[in-house]
Amino acid sequence: MNLQFTDRISLFNTIAAAVATGLVFFAVYSVVYLTAYNHLDSDISREADEVQNTVKGTGDSLFITYLPEWEEREHQQFETNPIFLQVADKSGEMVFQSANLHSGLMEVDTLLTQRKFFNSAIGSQSIRIGQFPIHNEEKKITGYLSIGVSRQESVSVLKNLRTTLLVAFPLLLIVLYLATSLAVSQAIAPVERLIREVGGINDANIQRRLDLPKHKDEIYQLAATINELLRRIESGINREKRFTADASHELRSPLAAIRGTLEVLIRKPRDTGQYEEKIGQVIGEVDRMHQILDQLLQLARIESGNVAVSREPIDLKSFLEAIRENLQEPLEEKNMHLHLDIPAGTAISTDGTFLDLILANLLGNAVKYGRTGGNITCRWDMAEAVLTVSDDGPGIPEEHLPRLFDRFYRVDESRASGGAGAGLGLSIVKRLCDLLGIPIEVHSKPDKGTEFLLHF
Numbered sequence: 486m487n488l489q490f491t492d493r494i495s496l497f498n499t500i501a502a503a504v505a506t507g508l509v510f511f512a513v514y515s516v517v518y519l520t521a522y523n524h525l526d527s528d529i530s531r532e533a534d535e536v537q538n539t540v541k542g543t544g545d546s547l548f549i550t551y552l553p554e555w556e557e558r559e560h561q562q563f564e565t566n567p568i569f570l571q572v573a574d575k576s577g578e579m580v581f582q583s584a585n586l587h588s589g590l591m592e593v594d595t596l597l598t599q600r601k602f603f604n605s606a607i608g609s610q611s612i613r614i615g616q617f618p619i620h621n622e623e624k625k626i627t628g629y630l631s632i633g634v635s636r637q638e639s640v641s642v643l644k645n646l647r648t649t650l651l652v653a654f655p656l657l658l659i660v661l662y663l664a665t666s667l668a669v670s671q672a673i674a675p676v677e678r679l680i681r682e683v684g685g686i687n688d689a690n691i692q693r694r695l696d697l698p699k700h701k702d703e704i705y706q707l708a709a710t711i712n713e714l715l716r717r718i719e720s721g722i723n724r725e726k727r728f729t730a731d732a733s734h735e736l737r738s739p740l741a742a743i744r745g746t747l748e749v750l751i752r753k754p755r756d757t758g759q760y761e762e763k764i765g766q767v768i769g770e771v772d773r774m775h776q777i778l779d780q781l782l783q784l785a786r787i788e789s790g791n792v793a794v795s796r797e798p799i800d801l802k803s804f805l806e807a808i809r810e811n812l813q814e815p816l817e818e819k820n821m822h823l824h825l826d827i828p829a830g831t832a833i834s835t836d837g838t839f840l841d842l843i844l845a846n847l848l849g850n851a852v853k854y855g856r857t858g859g860n861i862t863c864r865w866d867m868a869e870a871v872l873t874v875s876d877d878g879p880g881i882p883e884e885h886l887p888r889l890f891d892r893f894y895r896v897d898e899s900r901a902s903g904g905a906g907a908g909l910g911l912s913i914v915k916r917l918c919d920l921l922g923i924p925i926e927v928h929s930k931p932d933k934g935t936e937f938l939l940h941f
């Protein structure tokens with residue numbers, strides 16, 4: 486069944502209410518029924534107490550010892566609430582009946598061994614009968630005493646009650662269904678408003694946010710969660726836009742350089758040396774494009790937050806020795822020395838892949854921007870758990886330091902040896918440090934050198 490949410494809730498609620506109300510009505514009816522009949526049964530028992538000792542069984546015979554009791558007015562006259570008396574032998578044959586029993590006999594259960602109360606009728610009159618076995622001196626049943634009272638009043642009370650409950654039951658359910666439908670539609674009105682608002686948000690107005698309700702209820706949480714989702718989608722879209730814009734902007738100049746070089750090359754025939762030189766320049770530009778794309782992709786991946794960070798124990802000294810090994814060629818080219826002032830056995834716990842990227846970038850910069858024949862030092866401060874990467878290069882003027890970790894921020898393009906970078910390396914370092922929870926600081930003095938501090 487394809488029901489609307491409101492109808493579904495109303496229907497479930499009504500079914501539950503129907504079951505609960507049905508049970509309550511049943512309980513009420515049963516209590517009234519039992520009370521009414523218990524009342525009649527105790528009247529019959531009281532009468533039986535008075536009459537029973539006047540009927541005796543001897544052998545197979547029955548005697549009524551005190552007949553005046555039987556001839557009392559109440560047993561002879563037709564009153565509004567008459568009491569009927571009847572004595573039958575053990576085969577159910579009538580021995581005595583009260584005068585008011587002229588219109589018929591009370592039914593007798595000849596299999597009875599204990600007292601029993603049951604509903605019956607004499608003619609059109611509904612009666613309640615109490616049947617009591619009469620025992621002889623050998624405790625054997627010689628007959629039965631039946632006492633009947635009218636249950637007309639109980640029948641009509643129960644009938645009225647039944648009619649009232651049967652009429653009230655569907656009416657109650659209809660009212661309940663309508664009330665629940667109204668309450669549910671009121672309750673989901675804010676959800677429908679949210680659906681309409683969210684439906685109006687698209688790529689063009691992704692910066693729009695849902696209005697938060699005044700009360701901090703589930704609807705508030707839903708709207709806040711959707712807003713958070715929208716924020717993430719917006720930052721994803723922005724990242725994508727930025728990547729496209731950055732990539733096309735940054736790749737434009739190497740592409741123009743490649744085109745210019747190739748155009749010059751085909752203008753006239755050249756000798757092998759010239760070809761080698763120009764093709765070497767083109768390869769350099771292609772490498773630069775490759776590096777820029779690589780770094781942009783790394784940044785996009787880190788910024789998306791979609792990277793898994795692991796923690797592993799790292800032996801800092803051997804870790805840095807491996808990086809130094811990779812930097813051997815550029816170090817030798819610039820006749821530079823990389824000193825590792827790291828006590829043996831220094832262990833840290835962080836993500837090895839990301840730490841490798843951070844240190845490779847910082848040390849790569851120290852080589853690239855450091856002075857020829859200079860020194861680079863990695864020092865571990867055990868007490869503070871700080872790793873310092875320092876060089877004795879030209880340093881960075883103070884006014885550049887606040888923006889040093891910005892994307893594409895470069896200090897002075899003429900300073901780098903081995904080809905200009907794109908100004909992305911330190912922004913990658915900063916984002917990775919944020920990701921690993923390693924605060925990074927930079928101190929620099931022109932002509933003295935630069936140092937980066939990583940606080941583990």
Ligand code: ADP
Pocket residue numbers: 850851854855876878879880881889894895896897900905906907908909910911912935
């Ligand atoms: P790039 O790819 O240009 O090297 P980075 O983000 O790694 O980009 O560095 C940003 C700028 O910071 C560089 O252009 C450079 O001028 C300056 N810089 C970085 N490290 C050093 C250093 N050790 N010594 C001097 N200047 C540096």
